[in-house]
Amino acid sequence: MKKSFWVISLMFVFAITLMGCATTSDLEKVRAQEQEINAKADQALQASQDANANAAKAAEAAARAESALKAAEERAQAAEERAKAAEERANKADAVFEKSMRK
Amino acid sequence: MNLSILTSRLHLIISFIFILSFLHGCAVINKTQVESSLSSGYPERTIERNEFSVAKENDVIGRLAVIRLEKGDTLPDIARHFSLGINEISVANPGVDVWVPEAGRRIVLPLSFILPDAPRKGIVINLATMRLFRFKEDQKSLAVSTYPVGVGTIEKPTPMGQAYVERKVTRPTWYVPASIAGAHRKKGDILPPAVPPGPENPLGEYALYLSKSSYLIHGTNKPSSIGLKATNGCIRLYPEDIKKLYEKTPVNTPVSIINQPYLIGQLNGVVYLEVHASVEEQNSVELKKIFAELRKIEKKSARTIDWIKVDEALAEARGIPVPILEISQEVENNEKMIRIRHPGKLYGSPEIPELNMEAWYVLAAELRDATDASRLAAIINHQGPPIPARILAKNDNYRVIAGPFNNISAAKDAAKRLKIDLEIEGILIEPVRN
Numbered sequence: 001m002k003k004s005f006w007v008i009s010l011m012f013v014f015a016i017t018l019m020g021c022a023t024t025s026d027l028e029k030v031r032a033q034e035q036e037i038n039a040k041a042d043q044a045l046q047a048s049q050d051a052n053a054n055a056a057k058a059a060e061a062a063a064r065a066e067s068a069l070k071a072a073e074e075r076a077q078a079a080e081e082r083a084k085a086a087e088e089r090a091n092k093a094d095a096v097f098e099k100s101m102r103k
Numbered sequence: 104m105n106l107s108i109l110t111s112r113l114h115l116i117i118s119f120i121f122i123l124s125f126l127h128g129c130a131v132i133n134k135t136q137v138e139s140s141l142s143s144g145y146p147e148r149t150i151e152r153n154e155f156s157v158a159k160e161n162d163v164i165g166r167l168a169v170i171r172l173e174k175g176d177t178l179p180d181i182a183r184h185f186s187l188g189i190n191e192i193s194v195a196n197p198g199v200d201v202w203v204p205e206a207g208r209r210i211v212l213p214l215s216f217i218l219p220d221a222p223r224k225g226i227v228i229n230l231a232t233m234r235l236f237r238f239k240e241d242q243k244s245l246a247v248s249t250y251p252v253g254v255g256t257i258e259k260p261t262p263m264g265q266a267y268v269e270r271k272v273t274r275p276t277w278y279v280p281a282s283i284a285g286a287h288r289k290k291g292d293i294l295p296p297a298v299p300p301g302p303e304n305p306l307g308e309y310a311l312y313l314s315k316s317s318y319l320i321h322g323t324n325k326p327s328s329i330g331l332k333a334t335n336g337c338i339r340l341y342p343e344d345i346k347k348l349y350e351k352t353p354v355n356t357p358v359s360i361i362n363q364p365y366l367i368g369q370l371n372g373v374v375y376l377e378v379h380a381s382v383e384e385q386n387s388v389e390l391k392k393i394f395a396e397l398r399k400i401e402k403k404s405a406r407t408i409d410w411i412k413v414d415e416a417l418a419e420a421r422g423i424p425v426p427i428l429e430i431s432q433e434v435e436n437n438e439k440m441i442r443i444r445h446p447g448k449l450y451g452s453p454e455i456p457e458l459n460m461e462a463w464y465v466l467a468a469e470l471r472d473a474t475d476a477s478r479l480a481a482i483i484n485h486q487g488p489p490i491p492a493r494i495l496a497k498n499d500n501y502r503v504i505a506g507p508f509n510n511i512s513a514a515k516d517a518a519k520r521l522k523i524d525l526e527i528e529g530i531l532i533e534p535v536r537n
Contacts (some may be wrong), residue, residue: 050248089475094201094463097482102256103283103305103335 124499133352136270141169146442150214151188153347155247163375163424164247165215167440170242170306174206177261177481179327180452183341185212188233188251188330194379194422202481203474212443216249217368225357226268226320228338230261231364231379232422233330234339237318237348250348252320253328253339261336262361268320268356271349273302275310275321278401283335291335292523301337302488307342308341309349313358319343325487326451343450365393366425367400374400374408375424385417453484460536462507463514465529467492467521469502476501485504486524490517504532 126130147168155164172182178201182192192279195213205209219229223238223245237248241495246519255261277298287294298304307322320338321331331343340348364380376397380389401408408430416425467483470476477495482504483492505521508514511531518529 013377059280086472086474090200090202090478091474093475093478093482096525097485098333099330100252100482100486101331101333103333 107250118465121408127297142439142441144270146444148444150185150212150441150443151252152214153344155249156241156244157247158244161370162218163215164218164249164368167423168212168443169209169440170212170443170445172204172206172208172210173445176206176449177202177452177485178204178210179485180449181210181212182251182330183326183451185214185447186250186344187213188253189327190233190330192252192330192380193424194420197419197421200478202478211421211423211440214419215424217366217375217424218247218362219361219366220362221359221363225359226352227252228252228261228358228360230263230360230362232366232377233338235348237352241353248348248351250340251342253323253333255331255334255336256377259335260332261334261338262315262318263360263362264315266315266318266358266360268311268352268354268358269313269314270354271352272310272312273349274308275304275306276300277304277306280317280335287523290523294521305487307339307345308316309345311349311352320348321394323487327487331464364518365389366424367393369398373426374404374406374428376413376427377422378416378420379422381384381420382399382418385420390417416535453489455484455493456507458493459507462509463511463534464504464506464508464532465514465518465521466532467503467505467527467529469497469498469500473501476503479503482525483521486520490520505529508531 131204132394134431150168151165157164170187172181176193178196178199180190185472189201191213192210193199196210199205199210216232216234218236219227219232224237224240227236227238228234229236233254235250235254239246239248239441268515279294279296279298282292284296293395300308302324305324306319309321310321312319318336318338320340322342323339325333325339326341328334329339333339364378366377366379368375368377374397376393380386397408397413409427409429412425412427416427457515468476468479470479473494480494483490483505484505491506491507492503495502495504506514508517514531516520518531520530521527
């Protein structure tokens, strides 16, 4: 009886010991995993922040380009109107000249 | 902002840059095409303008040429030097400013002509092309003299038909018709019943009176009107051209006045088409005739007409002979335009006297735009008789002043002419020094 008790106790202790070992290494493993995951998370976070910053920069650049395009279009339209006005003045001058060439 | 919007904006910018590059490429290609149509070698000094000899089976005379413009050139001055009308040089060079063309630019001198479809004797005047041809037959070939002309206005057109030279007069007196006197009176310009020979006489120094009553072939005191519909029905020539025509045209010479805007001719087996009616002026009856004629030629000659070239010639209407057969590269090389050296001085171009502190001037206009000022000064310079005019810059403006005039009376006369002929209210400027 006493012998059985000791065997069972030993087995119990052994099992608990084993369980403890397993728990520790699991914990370490988990911690390591957690660290790795954290590192990944850090990377992902940084990448996300970088992407947001780039997107913001690109958006600003696009807005500037759009503004420049609009200004260029307005200038082109103004130049076109000026050219049209100059052509009208030239045509008017030519008409006056042709009339002056009559007897 | 999401990526799809960003992407579409970038695409727009890239497309814009691409289009600009393409257009620049087109400009380069266009310039290259012009360059490739020119003959190689040094520019020539002279080119035939008025006198030609043509074999009886041929219909095309002259050669196309190009000249590079210099600062201060006007198309009327270039036209007169090369015995062309203002109409001919303008339509051959679309887009070139008549009065202020770009210095350095090459322009075409349309000195090649298809003879009109009419009996080749005496004088033939084609109203559509504003050009006169005088034929004289030799044994083997035909001697042709040709000159640009001014013709009647739309309101008072030159009549078509047959006539002959009834009489010839040097230094003619102009008896002012009642209708013209009335029109001038309305403008405040009182004409005498008769204008004696001199710079005020619109008939110039020589006149050929036609058997059609009241119609003449004569010179002019307004050379820049040659190539315009500006007469009351008469035919005007440059002073130097009427002199030559007068000398070689006897009384009783037949005169045929026609209106042919489309001309077909052959030269050494090559068929040419010359179009003088713009797309707006083209009418279907005339076009049908031309197409029928071309189909007849195609059938008779067993050569193929390039109908795309025909269509292009009609669309461009540049008034120059265009080869329209499907031709070989060798023949195309022969069509290259010759380069003409710019003459030192253009014949007949206005002389602008130096500024004179003791003379009167007339301020014609003060303008913000330099090109407008140059244009106005050129138009005043080309009045008949000429009124010298120049530009004086003042701060950001440009003043067009006419003169110098010896006295206040001459200045007032000039101001009156500016008012009547050009609707300009001139302001007299007294001499700086008495």
